[in-house]
Amino acid sequence: MCGIIGCVSDADVVEVLLDGLRNMEYRGYDSAGFGVHDGNTIRLGKGVGRVDEIARSLDLKTFSGKIGLAHTRWATHGGVTPENAHPHLSCEGEVAVVHNGIIENYQAIKARLEAKGHRFRSTTDTEVIPHLIEENLKAGKNHREAVLDAVRELKGSYAFIVLFRDLYDRLYGVRKDAPLIIGLSERGNFLASDVLAFLKHTNKAVFLENLEVAEVRRDSYTIWNFEGEEVQHDISTLEWEAMSLSKKEFTHYTLKEIHEQRETIALAFRQDPDDLDRFCLALQGAERIYIVGAGTSYHAALVAKHLFLNLAKLPVEVILASEFEDYATLLDEGTLMLAISQSGETADVLSAVNIAKKRGVCVLSIVNIPSSTLARESEQTLYLNCGPEVGVAATKTFTAQLAVIYTIASRLSNLSIDLEQITEAVKEVFNVERQIAYLAQAFSTSKDCYFIGRGINYPIALEGALKLKELAYVHAEGLAAGELKHGTLALISEGVPVIAINPSDKTYHDTLSNVAEIKARGGRVIGLSDIENSLYDYHVKIPSVGKLFYPLVEVIPLQMFAYYSALERGQNPDYPRNLAKSVTVK
Template sequence: MCGIIGYVGRKNAVELLFSGLKRLEYRGYDSAGVALIVGGRMTVFRRAGKVDELSGEVLPQGISARVGIGHTRWATHGPPTEENAHPHLDCRGKIAVVHNGIIENFRPLRDRLIAAGHSFRSQTDTEVLAHLIEEHDEGDILAAVQAAVRELEGAFALAVLSEDDPDRIIVARMGSPLIIGKGDEGNFVSSDIPAILGEANEVAFLDDGEIAEVRRDGLRVFSPDGTEVAPRLRAVTSDPFSIQKGGYKHFMLKEIHEQPRAVGETVREKLAAGRIAFPELPALPTDFERVYLVACGTAYHAGLVAEYQWEELLGVPVHSLIASEFRYRAVPVGPRTLVVAVSQSGETVDTLMAVRRAKEGGARVIGVLNTVGSAIEREADGVAYTRAGIEIGVAATKTFTAQLALLSLLGLRLAAARGRLDPEKEQPLIDSLTALPSRIAAALSLEPAVAELAERFYTARDFLFLGRGPLYPIALEGALKLKEISYIHAEGYPAGEMKHGPIALIDERMPVVVLVTGRFAYEKVLSNIEEVKARNGVVIALTDRPDDPVLTGIADHVLPIPASGKLELPAVYTVPLQLLAYHIAVRRGTDVDQPRNLAKTVTVE
């Protein structure tokens, strides 16, 4: 992992590669590099650190090239060093490779190649590819890549540049996302659309096993058996403005403030004449007897919220499971099982593997995605899309609240299809979700008060987040956001479980964020706050009952949350937690948009 960019055409590839790498920074990385054909010779620049550091070294040299490949690396094999940064070269220095994914059989391949006389310079699995392609190279780089790929096990997306064949880039995909793009003055390969926005007019998403040839005058795609197939091109519709900060200090803050729009567009698209409609899911299943929501990270928390809502709406067992665990568990899966895979990118490898496990068991699979053309889209029986737009910040914000809204709507639609929700009961819930964007906007107005709390608590070493019912997953999400971008240790817990462990950690140095709502177990949560105060903990209460003298008398800080319906509640409580994490991280001086060790789209297991 993490980002691939390549260009061949009439423009200067050097500038386009660095522009693309900057746009891929949101995926997370620890080193960067480019390979160019300059004056007929392979030329490589790479280093550990930021793209700006590398471009500051290369661009002043005034280098001109018409073809090149670039990469941002997130270390999986070997530490983030210059020698482990991509691109990697063969022994002759004529073949350059950039790669995302993990080559699972790289050790035996490496041993074989060393025995054959190849010399390795790095600790990465990627370097095996350069030497393996060299081993198969008999004058046709396309044929060499096709032969090398047949020997690989694992997930990969790769781009190959050859000094001896400088007019084309050869690319291949297996289990890791890769797109090829057509522009007016050249053609592209990239891990993601943002890298080529404004340059490519059309893109094609490669399928697993496909290999493509990217030339300045066109694109060719080959199936796994070597048969040429027509590229499945689609127009690029995203707005280049979406990958600009728009006056905000960070993409994350911009995306937090975009949530009323992201949620509003997601909700409006599913409402036709005041009724919920999913036209992209014409064959909506109704005869299922169990439901699994599978996801990773923040999307898993969205699934947990849906679990609380759906078990009441659908009247069947509903379980939200971490995708990397689901695929290895002996959970019952059959034709009357519905699996909902939640993923912003649609490429999260553990979620994709969970989809395949579900399909093998005969389950019907619905994807809840934010990105068109992904692997999960191709493998699911149907897909429902959030309309959050491109999200650049590594820490998910607007995609999460859009997922919450979409899952609520999908739950209502499934309940109605199963005859468990009549129109008069459905309409108030629809009205509630229609009002959600304005509730989120009201929650955003709390930012000055949240920033004051951040100033007070940014030096804390630990945080505890507590919630009950559907606010328990939001406590988990609040803790995750804080640890992701501020590097403060934080835990989320069901408030009722506090006395079974976390209470041992509470003292006067421990801020405890408690999510309190009059809609769920209010008196019980007040008792939990009393337990925290009895151990000298510092309580920050987020509540829709800010005027209750009992609560204000025991909490150290009270943040008033806009009154909301039960379906709106989780999203509304999420917003101040996002803002708290953001302002604490800014105060601590961390890299908010690209936190250390994290990647936006995790395409390795």
Template sequence: MCGIVGYIGSQAAAPILVDGLRSLEYRGYDSAGIALNPGDGRFRVTRASGKLNNLQARVDMADPTSLGIGHTRWATHGRPTEANAHPHRSPDGTVVAVHNGIFENFLELRAELTAAGHAFATETDTECLPILVSHLMASGLAFREAFRQAIGRMHGIYAVACLHAADPGRVLVARSGPPLVVGLGEGENFIASDVIPLLRHTRRVIYLEDGDLAEITREGVSLFRLDGTAVQRPVFTVPYDPVAAEKGGFKHFMQKEIFEQPLAVSNTLLDRLPLDGGEIPLDLPYTLDELRAIRRITILACGTSRHAGLVGQFYLEHLARIGVEVDYGSEYRYRDPVVPEGTLAIGITQSGETADTLAALKEAASRGARTLAICNVMGATAARQAEATLLTHAGPEIGVASTKAFTTQLVVLLLLALRLGEARGTLAPGQREEIIQALRELPALLERAGGMDRQLHAWAQKWHEATDFLYLGRGPLYPIALEGALKLKELSYIHAEGYPAGEMKHGPIALIDRHLPIVALMPRDAHREKVLSNLQEAAARDGRILALVEEGDTGLDHIAEDVLALPRVNPWLAPILYVVPLQLLSYHIAVIRGCDVDQPRNLAKSVTVE
């Protein structure tokens, strides 16, 4: 997702900002820009669509201005054009801002500000902030107070940085959701979305908490809350240890990779969402006739990748109306499979080197199937072996238990289902556009899910001594129940089982008593009422329910011991969102139990043996 950098000091800001943005390229972006404040009442704003090189070619790197902010944007509201790139300005040119996240009430604010006579120049939600700050200052408020009041009007998630043209001595920032880090120097200070851009300049950093605002000058940093009260945050010293730097300040690689999922998904989607009603731009070597000729799909995978395939089965059958079977890569060759004409075999493997999946894909090809690999490593065996490849672009995943590789596999499968649905004419009117817009908003929703970390840590403290867990879901959420159970087993060595909720009464109900935690996945979808009935059956037998529900859904309050409310999401994207809390719960339980989170016993990252 988007990246923010900022600098105030005595050095030229432009090279620091551009270098900082380059170190944030992994976050995924489609445009970039910087704003310099030379103190003469006029900003020097440079923006460009596309890669950072396009921006750097336009920036005067010799400009001596020593105050500025920069941004790499991943489009959610408005197309990925130069006009929509950050930083955004108020119409009078006095205020600029950059923003990660989504202002959910931007339409209301836009209407209010338009009625007050302000003209908007972009399609973005972000533009509301600099215009509102300028509007409040016109009523007599100072920059800091106008910024504080404007932030108080913003609903949603955000990390923002803001400058005023007539005030070259300060940067104002705020955080609610997406990360924001302040780097402390001598006579200079920095801001960034990640600690990595800061390490070449300073080892001393402050991590802003949700609800924090800060005023950053050359001399220091003052933090305060929305009500204006001052607040203190600890200063951390980041060691110049390559491994620690690679972890980006996180305790474990797995923890880092869980929180990287908004960024990983952004990278997966980069250049794969259409503009102006065009086709899904997947780089597939199949003609339209060949796509229409696919009559059956066989998904071959193991472990977590197989769970992704099970979700993909729902995507492909519903959106493309093609029959799908999901097979264990380790079993496929040994059952003399039938491969009808028109079969597409999809091998899903994070590393591209999973021996069982490679062998199964080879077997399918020998029986006449077309082959497609979904993997995370360019040039891996699976990519070379299959006739087509869709890369997930999740970035390196060091933790053995897969997290961001899984969610990006789900995104690729959904994109593939949409592309096949386009080719076959099976998508319901409006459904394609709804899902595409939901995909644009998905990284921000994943940021919000990651923001529930503290509550999930509390759950882990409460439940880490349990010896068994049961995970329940229906429809495309039942594979997420399987994945949640697998993560808990892999990391904490606690026995856990995942089931379709309707299957509970066909065996697992015998295990339910007051000692059994039951993790229930219950978004407000077509399966909600059925899941609710299943959980009432469990509660009647003293099962202890931990429920993941949609915001505003109080249907489980009377029977669930713990409830986590997740943001509303398009039902087809619910599997991607709802798995994040399950990953965090497993992670925290494992840490509390003293387990090796990054390298669980007996497991390997890439299983290259049968």
């Protein structure tokens, strides 16, 4: 979940490293740091806070070097302190490391190294790596052997970059169950956990496979597997453009990405017909289908189940990726897995995919990043086509997932898609933005908020609640409206806000009855509907679309409500506390 970058160049790399960190802050932002080799020693600059805050606290003019590494942190082991910020050095400062992931057996390794006289400065799991490599160097290993011998001892999921004090023309990178990519440019080469770290400088990349080590120099690179055997990989050309990382005229990436849905939903609907046909044939040929996802992608999976089951009569079950291991005994060659992920690097999803593949299961995926591990591990993939999403909370990727799911459902059944109507409705729904901002202000002191919906609208209630929790830190629950009377109605009291997702589909009248039950107990109801009703204290009008397509338009006001609620409560919606976008640890 952390972001790591290394660079070997013919020019100074300090600003290159810092710029790379800024583009990866969505992966973690509680602390950050960098290290550069000045020709004599490895100099570190690090601290607690955002990248720019740390940069302002340092005299950057005193740092220079043509090789370095950097890190932005999402804490897993050890508190948020300057000492725990990366990079970490070995005892004598011979080895510097930045790391993303978890070292499961670090305590045993640390105890053994301490017994040999090693002194540790942090409480992280990461710090054992440079000490272990330094120990291997003392035993007479060369630099590559010292790294390879270290990784054979480490248990866990990780990627890390190594810089040596006595070897300042190359970096080493290691990948095990976490992404690591080589970027190739005319003026130097990169190692990074995300292409966004170097996309400004090059669109040429080499994707390390699992259990591989890379040596990267300014104008060359070599890759070995963990057994020390040299391997070759193709050079990929990245499709994204660096300009897509700009916030343009918007204050936050989150708001920009909410507004981009005017275009991205239509782009996601436009799938290659041949790819779509092959994808659907695989679904139709399965005896049973398990859809896995996490967070927002899990909510998209619930919409997929509703459509595939009701329209195409496919035998579908949705399972949280983190819980999938308990269902492994049900897998056989007649099973198909559909994995849904924004990043394609979510550890729980990749773990589920690995379990499925070991049992001979066909894996399909819906993913945003074509170069992701999930895309490479899948037999077939459909892409969201919506460009990078920087805001930690998923917005445009969720509606893009829905668009791809509707496209699949249409090919599997007689569902007709009126893309022109949907596109116009998505544009029209932004007319309520000012009203949404007012409602966020009106309920800015509320400690709780409930979202209700039925049928295909229930996953949207879950998603609306998740967004409010993520961005505004409000206790929020998404509920199937019919379940209110089975317990949650006891929590409804005078003034408690409830958002009723109630379009004019087959669930309309039943949900309206639930609204009446809430009103009778003093709840304040925001009705999200294309039909006005006197039961609503506030009516947020959404445009009319085909009855199954309301999720595409009703979720956007909920995203805006979470965004403006965050602002009203003094929070930065781009960087919610304790969260990171790409969850690469289990």
